[in-house]
Amino acid sequence: MARFFVAASNIFGGIAYLNGEDLDHIKALRIRDGEMFTVCDGEGTDYSCVLSKVDRDTAEVQILDKAPSKGEPSVNCTVYMAYAKGDKIEHVVQKAVELGASSIVLFPSKRCVSRPEGAALIKKTARYSKIAEEAAKQCGRGKIPTVITAPSYKAAIEQAVRADVPLFCYEDEKELSIKTCLEENPRMKTVSIVTGPEGGFEKEEAAMAVDMGMKCVTMGTRILRCETAPLCALTAVMYATGNL
């Protein structure tokens, strides 16, 4: 079923008002009279709708029913990913949204080869946000996960440690598995996942993260690529919290 995100302020009096790209999309879909589709306010509510009126600038959509979005997981999990080369960030953003991430935070770390700044960073972040929105529509999320950037490694960790379970995925950790760590915290409401760049984290970065309160975890004996690790950890969190 087609799915649109509409700002909550455009939904009132039993009608949702769509314009811009959504209007173009509604027209392109050639939605028939009486055909149901979903409008989501991006704040966790889904509205079952039929098309009521389309003109040049606006589509008016009649709301028949509303319910909490089914696509939102019960856990709030933020993925902190170090900058990576090529299209790896695009890939992780798209998949992390599907798998249920609440937001994605990009940050620089010592071994990052790519460190976008200034106008390039603003442009890239806008692109990642667009990918997140498209993925959220496609997979049926009730909220559009945000993609933001942290100005420094330290700033990213400062934010990540605030979660109930702050996971630092580290290749050199040999003892504590992500599974053990998650199962020790059955009532977690918020989780953060921090993963490194292509070359991994430096020892001092891991030590600093632990000092600041992160939990170093391993995801087994295989070395995961920088674009595989965040999605593996996110899937583990969704599994552990009953969202799979």
Added chain:
Amino acid sequence: MARFFVAASNIFGGIAYLNGEDLDHIKALRIRDGEMFTVCDGEGTDYSCVLSKVDRDTAEVQILDKAPSKGEPSVNCTVYMAYAKGDKIEHVVQKAVELGASSIVLFPSKRCVSRPEGAALIKKTARYSKIAEEAAKQCGRGKIPTVITAPSYKAAIEQAVRADVPLFCYEDEKELSIKTCLEENPRMKTVSIVTGPEGGFEKEEAAMAVDMGMKCVTMGTRILRCETAPLCALTAVMYATGNL
């Protein structure tokens, strides 16, 4: 540490013999005298080695120690993936090897847009096998997962049902979660994961799979893309069996 796969027949008398691409790779790496690296027989044993002699056609490598490969998971999990468009199969093969799949089986199903056959299929499968080998080297596997093709949907399911836990990931399944199914089978040794093409499975395909003995499972309320679903399911299996 550098890692090479060498046929077990090329390992004897405390020496491993490398040639072809591996020889080129050893030369390119400029391995120093006394520098340790790993040779794996692709059957689950890792050898700690130093370079002993290199000539035009062969590198002789002295074996100092051997141990079971740490990178092999305790569960044997095969990923059955319907043919998909673009580079999605390459992507899944690479990531599935990292995440611990034993093998990958590609198969046609009704809604597959791409259905390679004949010479094109042989060429593609060779390429996927190469990707599996590269991924196995990079992530430290002890075996190179095979990539094979099933001639028909039925043939794929006939093979998949032989596993202790044969999982059929189906969008329309609303009751049995993959987690529940995995936790009901704590002693599983073999698992199969079957996932569909871009448009999903047809109802009759799902019914046939269940008739043949597959267990229909859901992976939650979000609609996963055809390249996300197999990796999500594989991660769940690795988590459930203590391999994460």
